[in-house]
Amino acid sequence: xxxxxxxxxxxxxxxxxxxxxxxxxxxxxxxxxxxxxxxxxxxxxxxxxxxxxxxxxxxxxxxxxxxxx
Numbered sequence: 001x002x003x004x005x006x007x008x009x010x011x012x013x014x015x016x017x018x019x020x021x022x023x024x025x026x027x028x029x030x031x032x033x034x035x036x037x038x039x040x041x042x043x044x045x046x047x048x049x050x051x052x053x054x055x056x057x058x059x060x061x062x063x064x065x066x067x068x069x
Contacts, residue, residue, distance in 0.1 A: 008034050008045040024054060 002017050012029035022038035024046060033048035048054050 003041045005036070005041050005043050007032070008043045014043075024048070 002015050006013055007027040009032040010030040016036055021036055024035050026033050033046040034043040035046055036043050
Protein backbone atom coordinates (compact mmCIF):
# COMPACT_ATOMS: atom_id res chain seq x y z
CA UNK A 1 0.00 0.00 0.00
CA UNK A 2 1.52 3.38 -0.96
CA UNK A 3 2.05 6.10 1.59
CA UNK A 4 2.09 9.86 1.29
CA UNK A 5 4.71 12.30 2.56
CA UNK A 6 6.24 15.67 1.75
CA UNK A 7 9.74 16.40 0.49
CA UNK A 8 11.83 17.60 3.44
CA UNK A 9 13.41 20.29 1.23
CA UNK A 10 10.46 21.93 -0.58
CA UNK A 11 7.36 20.34 1.05
CA UNK A 12 6.13 19.00 -2.32
CA UNK A 13 3.70 16.08 -1.72
CA UNK A 14 4.95 12.64 -2.81
CA UNK A 15 3.32 9.23 -3.26
CA UNK A 16 5.80 6.51 -2.27
CA UNK A 17 5.10 2.87 -3.23
CA UNK A 18 5.51 0.29 -0.49
CA UNK A 19 8.41 -1.34 -2.36
CA UNK A 20 10.40 1.96 -2.21
CA UNK A 21 10.37 2.26 1.60
CA UNK A 22 13.84 2.81 3.04
CA UNK A 23 15.39 3.84 -0.26
CA UNK A 24 16.76 7.09 -1.59
CA UNK A 25 14.48 9.14 -3.83
CA UNK A 26 14.77 12.40 -5.71
CA UNK A 27 12.01 15.01 -5.48
CA UNK A 28 10.30 15.74 -8.79
CA UNK A 29 9.81 19.39 -7.84
CA UNK A 30 13.21 20.51 -6.48
CA UNK A 31 15.41 17.58 -7.60
CA UNK A 32 17.06 17.10 -4.19
CA UNK A 33 17.54 13.70 -2.56
CA UNK A 34 15.85 12.26 0.51
CA UNK A 35 15.61 8.86 2.14
CA UNK A 36 12.33 7.38 3.32
CA UNK A 37 11.99 5.48 6.57
CA UNK A 38 11.22 1.75 6.50
CA UNK A 39 8.93 1.95 9.52
CA UNK A 40 7.24 5.35 9.75
CA UNK A 41 6.13 7.85 7.13
CA UNK A 42 9.09 10.24 7.48
CA UNK A 43 11.60 11.49 4.91
CA UNK A 44 15.17 12.38 5.89
CA UNK A 45 17.05 14.92 3.74
CA UNK A 46 20.32 13.82 2.14
CA UNK A 47 23.23 16.07 1.10
CA UNK A 48 23.16 14.76 -2.48
CA UNK A 49 22.48 16.76 -5.64
CA UNK A 50 23.01 14.21 -8.44
CA UNK A 51 23.07 10.51 -9.24
CA UNK A 52 26.90 10.59 -9.33
CA UNK A 53 27.01 11.90 -5.76
CA UNK A 54 24.47 9.23 -4.77
CA UNK A 55 26.74 6.44 -6.05
CA UNK A 56 29.75 7.98 -4.31
CA UNK A 57 27.78 8.36 -1.07
CA UNK A 58 26.42 4.79 -1.22
CA UNK A 59 29.72 3.01 -1.85
CA UNK A 60 31.46 2.09 1.43
CA UNK A 61 34.98 2.47 0.01
CA UNK A 62 36.32 4.72 -2.69
CA UNK A 63 40.02 4.98 -3.63
CA UNK A 64 41.01 3.05 -0.52
CA UNK A 65 39.40 5.57 1.83
CA UNK A 66 36.29 5.17 3.92
CA UNK A 67 33.70 7.90 3.39
CA UNK A 68 31.99 9.21 6.52
CA UNK A 69 28.81 11.22 6.08
